[in-house]
Amino acid sequence: MAATAAVDIKELVGSYIFVVDVPGLRNTEVKVQIENDTILKISGERKRDTEGGAGKEAEVKYVRVERPAGKFMRKFNLPNHVNVDAMSAACQDGLLTIVVPKLPTPEPHKPRTFDVNVGTCLVPK
């Protein structure tokens, strides 16, 4: 079965969190990249070992194969108003967690108020 990586995306008050299933992979085996400041790219490879373990090659026969193997790549358009420079990623227990903080919400534009003086006129004569 071709490899893939299932992804959940959570939105919190201050950030977006991407949670990716990468069973069997460690920190160094998953690549997280930002393209054009707007695209989050997650890639890696799930390998099916052909050794019998214990450091030496041994005769291995697969009698059942359900786990996907091979290279995978996922891309996501990031929302506006995120701070890609403050992103963080960690891999534990076969889960990759990427935190993308939101930028502080800009203050809403307040209507500007002008005093209107009685008897003055700004229209040039």
Place this chain on the structure above:
Amino acid sequence: MAATAAVDIKELVGSYIFVVDVPGLRNTEVKVQIENDTILKISGERKRDTEGGAGKEAEVKYVRVERPAGKFMRKFNLPNHVNVDAMSAACQDGLLTIVVPKLPTPEPHKPRTFDVNVGTCLVPK
């Protein structure tokens, strides 16, 4: 998506190895049992967290859900000639690995040979 757990089974010279994808689960969250000395049962639950992290509940909105969640259970008939008492199981990086050693192969039955003496007769008179 309902939870499941993909399983590969490898046969080595001296054992069978079950490799199970359990991303996000730890040792204590996966149960491995033997039923009737012949059935291997693997079960657990993949939970989707509803907290915002950092130990306090926060507003969480899922904007994408691909990862399966819920309880899962898999059963496998074990082959003959395995030693279930010597089984071992370990969980690391979201992979559960169960080693089921084979019993030593019994010696093939050799044909028994009898000496035939000339002139003697075993038939009762």
